[in-house]
Amino acid sequence: MFYMRGKYKETLKVCQEYIKNRGSNPYDYRIINIYTETETDIKHLDKTIEDVYTNTKLDKRKMILWMYILLDKALISEQYSIGLKWGKRFKKHAKRSKLFYQGVYLIACIKYSEKVSNLLAINHILTRNLPKTNKEKFTLLKIGQLSNDDQIIWEANSFLKKYYFKSEFSDFIFFKMIQSYKNKNREAKVQKLKKIFLRDFPDSIFSNRIARL
Secondary structure, three states: OOOOOOOHHHHHHHHHHHOOOOOOOOOOHHHHHHHHHHOOHHHHHHHHHHHHHHHHOOOOOHHHHHHHHHHHHHEEEEEEEHHHHHHHHHHHOOOOOOOOHHHHHHHHOOOOHHHHOOHHHHHHHHHHOOOOOOOOHHHHHHHHOOOOOOHHHHHHHHHHHHHHHOOOHHHHHHHHHHHHHOOOHHHHHHHHHHHHHHHOOOOOOOOOHHHHO
């Protein structure tokens, strides 16, 4: 109920209490789904999802969104070791997921930021999944590697002008652009773009996160 009303702090508190007092009962998938979205402490999130991953019989494919959110939050919070751990698991379980490409270049960003990788994750996509003539996906990968907000905004604008309603990844690129405006404290721009995003991509998996920006 709190989550639907946008009361994310209250929602998180309820989820944390559930996890703390769960005992030997199996995890409730619906509660963990909401908890993953609302938990702001990446280490607590990592610990909880690690327990679900290693100590339950839950189908790992049902955890793909949780893994993806962990990757995103690990990158933002600069907790690269957590990101690399979940990155390996994500690539193992998410190969047939529509989140695979986005997740792989988040992994590449984590590796690039930590300076411990030569972008093997992106090379995997380029050699196995993408035709060389597909400029849309090359641009997508480029944006995934960027860390400078001005560059992300510029590249995202260029991408969306070409592929707005043509690409299955437009909602993700739009989301990244809004995040960059948020990082630059362009609040008026963020609010304007949020309305457009929610209007044009109401069914996007990023809608809840956009609403909280």
